[in-house]
Amino acid sequence: xxxxxxxxxxxxxxxxxxxxxxxxxxxxxxxxxxxxxxxxxxxxxxxxxxxxxxxxxxxxxxxxxxxxxxxxxxxxxxxxxxxxxxxxxxxxxxxxxxxxxxxxxxxxxxxxxxxxxxxxxxxxxxxxxxxxxxxxxxxxxxxxxxxxxxxxxxxxxxxxxxxxxxxxxxxxxxxxxxxxxxxxxxxxxxxxxxxxxxxxxxxxxxxxxxxxxxxxxxxxxxxxxxxxxxxxxxxxxxxxxxxxxxxxxxxxxxxxxxxxxxxxxxxxxxxxxxxxxxxxxxxxxxxxxxxxxxxxxxxxxxxxxxxxxxxxxxxxxxxxxxxxxxxxxxxxxxxxxxxxxxxxxxxxxxxxxxxxxxxxxxxxxxxxxxxxxxxxxxxxxxxxxxxxxxxxxxxxx
Amino acid sequence: xxxxxxxxxxxxxxxxxxxxxxxxxxxxxxxxxxxxxxxxxxxxxxxxxxxxxxxxxxxxxxxxxxxxxxxxxxxxxxxxxxxxxxxxxxxxxxxxxxxxxxxxxxxxxxxxxxxxxxxxxxxxxxxxxxxxxxxxxxxxxxxxxxxxxxxxxxxxxxxxxxxxxxxxxxxxxxxxxxxxxxxxxxxxxxxxxxxxxxxxxxxxxxxxxxxxxxxxxxxxxxxxxxxxxxxxxxxxxxxxxxxxxxx
Numbered sequence: 001x002x003x004x005x006x007x008x009x010x011x012x013x014x015x016x017x018x019x020x021x022x023x024x025x026x027x028x029x030x031x032x033x034x035x036x037x038x039x040x041x042x043x044x045x046x047x048x049x050x051x052x053x054x055x056x057x058x059x060x061x062x063x064x065x066x067x068x069x070x071x072x073x074x075x076x077x078x079x080x081x082x083x084x085x086x087x088x089x090x091x092x093x094x095x096x097x098x099x100x101x102x103x104x105x106x107x108x109x110x111x112x113x114x115x116x117x118x119x120x121x122x123x124x125x126x127x128x129x130x131x132x133x134x135x136x137x138x139x140x141x142x143x144x145x146x147x148x149x150x151x152x153x154x155x156x157x158x159x160x161x162x163x164x165x166x167x168x169x170x171x172x173x174x175x176x177x178x179x180x181x182x183x184x185x186x187x188x189x190x191x192x193x194x195x196x197x198x199x200x201x202x203x204x205x206x207x208x209x210x211x212x213x214x215x216x217x218x219x220x221x222x223x224x225x226x227x228x229x230x231x232x233x234x235x236x237x238x239x240x241x242x243x244x245x246x247x248x249x250x251x252x253x254x255x256x257x258x259x260x261x262x263x264x265x266x267x268x269x270x271x272x273x274x275x276x277x278x279x280x281x282x283x284x285x286x287x288x289x290x291x292x293x294x295x296x297x298x299x300x301x302x303x304x305x306x307x308x309x310x311x312x313x314x315x316x317x318x319x320x321x322x323x324x325x326x327x328x329x330x331x332x333x334x335x336x337x338x339x340x341x342x343x344x345x346x347x348x349x350x351x352x353x354x355x356x357x358x359x360x361x362x363x364x365x366x367x368x369x370x371x372x373x374x375x376x377x378x379x380x381x382x383x384x385x386x387x388x389x390x391x392x393x394x395x396x397x
Numbered sequence: 398x399x400x401x402x403x404x405x406x407x408x409x410x411x412x413x414x415x416x417x418x419x420x421x422x423x424x425x426x427x428x429x430x431x432x433x434x435x436x437x438x439x440x441x442x443x444x445x446x447x448x449x450x451x452x453x454x455x456x457x458x459x460x461x462x463x464x465x466x467x468x469x470x471x472x473x474x475x476x477x478x479x480x481x482x483x484x485x486x487x488x489x490x491x492x493x494x495x496x497x498x499x500x501x502x503x504x505x506x507x508x509x510x511x512x513x514x515x516x517x518x519x520x521x522x523x524x525x526x527x528x529x530x531x532x533x534x535x536x537x538x539x540x541x542x543x544x545x546x547x548x549x550x551x552x553x554x555x556x557x558x559x560x561x562x563x564x565x566x567x568x569x570x571x572x573x574x575x576x577x578x579x580x581x582x583x584x585x586x587x588x589x590x591x592x593x594x595x596x597x598x599x600x601x602x603x604x605x606x607x608x609x610x611x612x613x614x615x616x617x618x619x620x621x622x623x624x625x626x627x628x629x630x631x632x633x634x635x636x637x638x639x640x641x642x643x644x
Contacts, residue, residue, distance in 0.1 A: 001531060003538070004524070004531055007520065007524060008517075008519060008520065011519040011520065012519050305515060306517055308476075308515075309515045309517070309528075310528070310532075311476070311500070311503075312474065312476055312503060312509045312515075313503070313504065313509070313528050313529040313532060313577075313581075314500050314501065314503050314504020314505075314529055314532035314533065314581075315500060315532050316496055316497050316500040316532075317496050318497075319500075319532060389477070390471075390476040390477075391468075391471040391476040391477035394471075394476065394511065394515065
């Protein structure tokens with residue numbers, strides 16, 4: 001029977017061509033939607049590389065106060081650290097976890113190899129403690145880095161792999177094109193996906209910025225402090241910290257958010273276009289489904305005489321519906337083969353730079369969805385074909 | 398279902414040879430009525446028809462258009478159900494049979510030949526002839542081919558196996574349709590105006606073919622026709638008028 005189905009489809013290749021083309025295009029739409037879904041799921045399953053629970057973010061605004069900012073900030077950090085309920089405090093750059101700001105560069109060179117585009121973070125010695133960063137090689141920053149003439153940096157594993165391959169990253173010295181600055185890797189963290197839950201594990205680099213170094217605390221910079229508090233700390237501690245900031249800084253404004261809140265806000269921001277895109281995808285799929293449904297319905301009405309003949313020759317109703325379903329699945333298979341030939345170019349050519357498993361998973365998902373879609377669309381017309389009375393069908397020409 | 402088919406086979410064969418059973422009924426219709434009902438109108442297509450077709454007979458049915466001949470043939474071929482009455486095939490009433498059982502009976506026992514041939518245009522002659530065997534479990538691809546070739550040989554079309562129906566004349570198409578009916582080796586052939594679309598020469602050829610099948614193989618044939626001359630060549634002529642048998 002399978003050979004018979006292939007023979008029928010081959011002999012009707014002209015009329016099946018449009019259907020196959022429609023399935024190929026549908027497969028491609030589903031593939032694109034699947035790539036988005038799978039990629040986001042793939043990213044979601046990756047380790048974040050840090051813990052955001054019980055971390056509060058204080059956006060401090062010195063306003064017009066430009067006098068002794070460094071000393072004020074140093075004193076503030078010491079005061080906050082000394083507050084009961086506070087576990088650790090770090091002063092960091094604007095691109096805090098789940099923020100809407102980012103800084104990237106590819107200025108680093110190692111043996112003339114240029115770094116990939118890398119997210120760049122300012123970090124101090126306490127950042128690893130505040131964010132529970134998982135150092136997998138070397139160490140995090142500490143006072144040993146004070147005396148170094150080079151910038152000491154910590155990188156994530158992704159950066160280390162892309163820049164140094166199989167070699168150990170710790171101790172490697174990178175430079176820039178002018179060779180007037182050097183960065184020495186002192187440690188490697190597992191990951192740092194600070195953008196959102198769906199952010200990719202991109203190369204990241206932490207550059208040490210100790211408060212002793214005043215060069216980078218400009219008059220316009222608004223310091224951001226991340227504070228790890230004891231679990232269960234509530235509004236009372238928050239009030240206490242805000243009051244302390246006001247008291248120590250003599251009037252600097254402070255705005256507080258928890259990283260958990262920021263995470264939720266970022267999630268909404270990231271999900272909105274995804275949901276919109278998903279709705280467009282569903283709309284397209286619905287259109288495809290209606291198209292397939294119509295084509296099959298028309299196909300059956302055109303083949304009533306054949307249905308009657310097959311019934312007369314001994315086909316049961318189920319055999320008729322099985323044949324129509326089978327034909328549809330064979331046509332779908334041929335369309336999907338064409339779709340695979342196109343889709344496989346994405347991982348082969350490295351389009352969009354996504355990992356190959358994402359594309360392959362998306363291809364499998366899109367294949368399953370298109371077969372499900374065509375089976376659903378073919379089911380009702382096939383049942384209708386099965387129900388056609390043979391004596392009536394035989395009168396059709 | 399297999400029992401039903403096996404019992405039929407036992408009745409039909411002794412040491413592989415057809416029985417000489419001129420009086421053995423293969424199809425019996427008792428008080429068959431067929432009424433087509435719409436919202437506004439009721440049409441009686443068959444009115445209390447009683448008819449027995451014996452094994453090995455060649456029966457022709459004649460009558461004006463709309464008198465119920467084709468409906469009668471559909472009911473005999475188990476393609477349609479009567480509104481009332483009993484149909485017996487080999488002495489067994491078939492009303493209670495399931496769709497699957499009726500399909501198997503049609504496949505094993507009955508071959509159909511239609512006025513408009515009903516060939517599938519996208520299949521070759523050989524593929525068309527193989528069709529009934531596709532629905533017969535246990536018949537493999539090789540056997541299907543062999544039986545299809547044999548049937549085509551019998552109707553004189555063994556040189557046209559890879560042609561498509563559109564490449565054949567009307568007479569050749571009807572021969573293909575007959576070969577398709579023969580491929581399943583049925584006991585009964587139901588032919589609905591098999592020469593209706595053919596000129597007289599081709600019509601005679603088809604008629605000769607059917608007569609040969611009846612005489613040489615003992616195939617029971619029921620043929621609906623408008624052609625008095627051809628009807629007279631058959632063993633028995635039944636005339637219908639307004640859904641009733643008149644002769």
